[in-house]
Amino acid sequence: MLRRHLLLGFAGLAAMSAAAPVAAQETVKVGLIATLTGPQAASGRQKVAGAKLYMALNGNMVAGKKIELIIKDDTGVADITRRHAQELIVNDKVAAISGFSLTPLALAVAPVITQAKIPAIIMTAGTSIITERSPYFVRVSFTLPQQSVPIAEWIAKNGAKTAVSLVSDYGPGIDAQDAFKMRFEEKGGKVLEQLKAPLANPEFSAFLQRAKDLKPDALFLFVPAPTAGSLMKQVIDRGLIEANIKVVGTGDITDDDQLNGIGDSVLGLVTSHFYSAAHDSPMNKKFVEEFKKANPGMRPNFIGVGGYDGMHAFYQALEKTKGDTDGTKLVEAMKGMSFESPRGMLTIDPATRDVVQDVYIRKVEKKDGELYNIEFDVVKQVKDPIHK
Numbered sequence: 001m002l003r004r005h006l007l008l009g010f011a012g013l014a015a016m017s018a019a020a021p022v023a024a025q026e027t028v029k030v031g032l033i034a035t036l037t038g039p040q041a042a043s044g045r046q047k048v049a050g051a052k053l054y055m056a057l058n059g060n061m062v063a064g065k066k067i068e069l070i071i072k073d074d075t076g077v078a079d080i081t082r083r084h085a086q087e088l089i090v091n092d093k094v095a096a097i098s099g100f101s102l103t104p105l106a107l108a109v110a111p112v113i114t115q116a117k118i119p120a121i122i123m124t125a126g127t128s129i130i131t132e133r134s135p136y137f138v139r140v141s142f143t144l145p146q147q148s149v150p151i152a153e154w155i156a157k158n159g160a161k162t163a164v165s166l167v168s169d170y171g172p173g174i175d176a177q178d179a180f181k182m183r184f185e186e187k188g189g190k191v192l193e194q195l196k197a198p199l200a201n202p203e204f205s206a207f208l209q210r211a212k213d214l215k216p217d218a219l220f221l222f223v224p225a226p227t228a229g230s231l232m233k234q235v236i237d238r239g240l241i242e243a244n245i246k247v248v249g250t251g252d253i254t255d256d257d258q259l260n261g262i263g264d265s266v267l268g269l270v271t272s273h274f275y276s277a278a279h280d281s282p283m284n285k286k287f288v289e290e291f292k293k294a295n296p297g298m299r300p301n302f303i304g305v306g307g308y309d310g311m312h313a314f315y316q317a318l319e320k321t322k323g324d325t326d327g328t329k330l331v332e333a334m335k336g337m338s339f340e341s342p343r344g345m346l347t348i349d350p351a352t353r354d355v356v357q358d359v360y361i362r363k364v365e366k367k368d369g370e371l372y373n374i375e376f377d378v379v380k381q382v383k384d385p386i387h388k
Helices: 002-025 041-058 078-090 103-108 112-114 128-132 144-159 171-186 204-212 226-239 284-294 302-320 327-334
Strands: 027-034 065-073 094-099 121-122 137-139 162-168 189-197 218-224 246-250 269-275 338-341 344-348 355-365 370-382
Touching: 002 189, 027 041, 027 078, 027 302, 041 065, 041 094, 041 226, 041 284, 041 302, 065 078, 065 302, 078 094, 078 103, 078 112, 094 269, 094 302, 103 112, 103 128, 103 171, 112 302, 121 302, 128 137, 137 226, 144 218, 144 246, 144 269, 144 370, 162 171, 171 189, 171 218, 189 204, 218 226, 284 302, 302 327, 302 338
Parallel strands: 027 065, 027 094, 094 121, 121 137, 162 189, 162 218, 218 246, 246 269
Antiparallel strands: 269 355, 338 344, 344 355, 355 370
């Protein structure tokens, strides 16, 4: 009798062991590595809010599988980003990772995802080369050349013959200044000087004074969005606008999340970008309304949209694979994907795994008592000009 009970017990344990992997497969985990502390914390908060909102509005079941989002704070340190990626893949068995506020953080995980054959969805980082560093990177955010070329064309068309650029001294900043110079000079302009401010602990006053002293027709700016408020206040304090220098840049410098705090001095400032909270579409109006409802005191910006669309891309890929979480199959499913986003139409280039999207020319205006980037022109379905 004892032997029979023992055999039944072992059989039960064996059955439970056999069933465990099947049950585990019913939950599909997605890692989201965001910078939630330090100077880039605002970026991380937007990304997480966007990802969570997509799940709240679209449910947590895809192709019969329950989706679980695991959020990790990398504090903006690349070594921590890499460690989180390894832990998410090895310990948590995620089907994909996502996030990456800055380019060095994304690049840190390239060898990890390549070895593990796990897709990584870039929700923010904007240096052109990132998708070349691993065949498992897919980008739903933007590249800086993609945003910089349209504003170079616009400012040249609107009378500027000379310009100075000031950017943060890291990958996206270098991309931005070089793309701006390339297109502005192709259009007959001359870039007098390319200035670079430190990414860490930036202080812009001396660079802005140098730009003012050069007396260009235009000043082109790029800094990561969380730094925008500090930069624009110094632009105003240094009197560049009053000196009849046309200040332009990528949309990071008039970031939706900070724009009201910068103040009316930036009214009329023109930028190019792929998203504005004022984008006039039914989908975006619903997105903004639901985002504000879920995150009191916050207005969605382009990073929030990146988080939202990153989850959309994963959901759609998992639907396409019918729930198969093989990393290579998920990446293949994302190639060529196209869907409507709060920003407009978004497509993943099948050759580069990079985002193709409309880039808008916008002007800061007052609407309903608040400052917004109001779109007045558009360049349709722009590919990254470096890798197109």
